[in-house]
Amino acid sequence: MNSFYDTSRDEPDRPIAQMDDESLRTGGSAKALDTIPKEETIDATRAFFQEGYRFVSNRCERFGSDIFETRLLGGPAICMRGAQAAEMFYEPERMTRKGALPMSTLKLLQDKGSVATLDGPAHHHRKAMFLDLLSPAHAEAIARRAAEELETRAAAWPRLHRVRLIDEFHTILGQAIFEWAKVPVPRDELPRLIDELAAMIANSGTVGPKNWWARARRRRAERKIRRAVDRVRAGFIEAEQESPFSQIVWHRDLNGHLLPPETCVVELLNILRPTVAIARFMVFAVHALSQRPDMRDRVAKDADFAHAFVQEVRRVYPFFPVVGGVARQAFEWRGHHFEKGRFFLLDLYGTDHHSALWPDPEDFQPERFVTREPSPFDLIPQGAGDPAQDHRCAGEWVTIAVMTKLIGVFAEKIDYRPSSQDDSIDLQEMPAGPQSGMTIKDARLCH
Template identity: 35%
Template sequence: MRPMPREAGLENGLKVLREGYMYIPNRRKSFHASLFETTLMGQRAVCMGGEEAAKLFLSEEYFIRKGAMPGFVQKTLLGEGGIQSLDDNEHRNRKAAFLRLMARDRVDEWGKLIEKELMTATETWIQKESIVLYEEAQKILTKATCEWAGVPLDEADIDERAEQLILMVESPASPGITHVKGRAARVKAEAWIKELVEQVRKGDLTPPEKTALYTFSWHRNLDGSLLDVKTAAIEVLNILRPSIAISIYLCFTALALHQYPEEKTKLFEGNPYYLHMFIQEIRRYFPFFPFQAARARKEFTWKGHTFKKDTLTLLDIYGTNQDPAIWESPETFNPDRFQDWHSSPTNHVQYQLLAQGGGDYARTHRCPGEWNTVRAMEVFADHLANRITYDLPEQDLSYSMVNMPTRPKSGVVLENVRWK
């Protein structure tokens, strides 16, 4: 037994907001430890990172998700009662529905829809002097995702729905009016999908069987009862909202092509696996989710340190993706590091690349839409590198390491878009 390194202070939540993605990595480095103890939201908390810490954190034996997410995250990003707050058999039952939606044929269909909407959008881009990729990507993703999920969407409603979905992503850690807008967006979006679920159950709307709207309208709990309408709506939004969040990664894709022009040359050579390697390095290198939260299921000891039952625990996602114990020269953008990851992001890499969680898809809270994310990024990267030309005017392409989530500040402005 040995004492866990402890950060001084009665409350350190404001430090998280001031340091953002670097809060946990900074202290892991200063303590020369994979974990440390602190006080967040008035309670003892343990922050940890690295491959071994990820294996522990993602173990059902030691951690649960119930009660881990604070209210301000549930009321904006996640919704109350969704899959992120479930454990054990309840979680596996709900997760199985998500995984059925991510079957290979469905991921292939998703990629085709993304490509279709991207091609259509490009025809409008070439008529304009400039476009903001962040905003355009949200519209493309909203249209493609709603069609893929079986959610009816009128052309006139695209901008409104895209704004609601992205506000839920941008607002959890934002102060003031942005957070208020995020809560309002959550309420409106849930009302929208609840109405559709009710229409499905009444027989007034019949979405295709392999879609999210159909699946969660008819999904049953372990006791055989249907999900209540609100929970069903939240789970449909747990398909729509993360899909629109990919717009952040698409901005980083364009930024990587700009900052590392040699990569565009390699992508032009047409090696599909190099395209995959390029996308995985973007997901490792650039910040997306800062950390995940759970609570200790029971009291236990790990590496001489004691975790008490119900201890709030944060797993350092960004810091693990930048951990020099895992990655050689992690500060360097290098897609070649993934050349041997032919099964990525599964099997032996489950606890190294944590861009959207880690561990086994069926048992842990790893994002089931990870393959959809990769496919959308591959389609966009290939489009930007091989199908169109464009100019990047002078703009602020920097991104904050404090704002969570972050993105290039300009949203990536493209000018003079043309077909190759």
């Protein structure tokens, strides 16, 4: 047995709070691994798409190991889950994301030239710009704007019999982030741009025609934003000073050069698109409220509980299943040698559902976050480690601040009835979401 965790379960599902510091840090024992189990397969890519979020965990359970080797996208791949795996994967500078994402996903999410494709000092420098732009204080400002948009939008809901929340949250978050970033595009173009951003996320796990269609929509959005970048740089219009848009347009790299305009567009999209993507988490948060109406009052009145509720939504519900990386140098780990160029997949969803880290992992229990903050390696829906040192998501503060604010307002001020539509979530679909897009009835804003 090679599990990082005590698979013999001497101390089954030990609550995190009772773990000593060492096991909390590593997620279990740190003994050497004997061998890494290998899946006998010509290629498991098809199985990955069929099994979705459970692909890595299904095999970990079969092998009794939190690490195994398989073949994906025509080459060998080491798959793993758990806090120790996250710590190994997120050792600063260990993995590059270059060559780690299929082109169909890369083109819709990060794209060429983005911060995600950089390494070393160039990555640090660009990442510092993002972390500065998306600091906790700025995250609060974005959250306040989003809350105002929610109230404006909700004021019109009584005119609709049914409200499809995924569409509404896309609009709310899109309006908030374009305004906050001060992107100089006409307001009447926003609905189409927001639709285009939503299509990039919805199709990030697809291949073939759906993916090509979303890529065409991305190119259209890029042209619109590129025009704004070019006009500001040429002096035809002025970007509001110190605005996020202006900071990206005038950002200089380590050599003192401005970014190529197409890279400015990619990085602007790297703020706009994932903020719109928070709509998926918001729909999950409303889904959780509909499953646990007893929590509504506490979410509305107790900000600490709302924060814990949001952490539990991010842990339990599916977003990105895995993150891929390629070893930049050869390294030793737990008695194993991994050569440069080795491809690794870290199971984000599986780590967030690991029973050695989370007692009763499938149960929705916000209380687990009331008394403790997660470690950098156990709650990892947006990557692990230190965002300043490696590739962990730059927008995690924004995500948490926006969700906490919006779900608080939603619980306090929105009166609605559930609709009878299908809210089941299919874990084979990536990215997953309630089938109906979370539809509610007779919704209205109360004061």
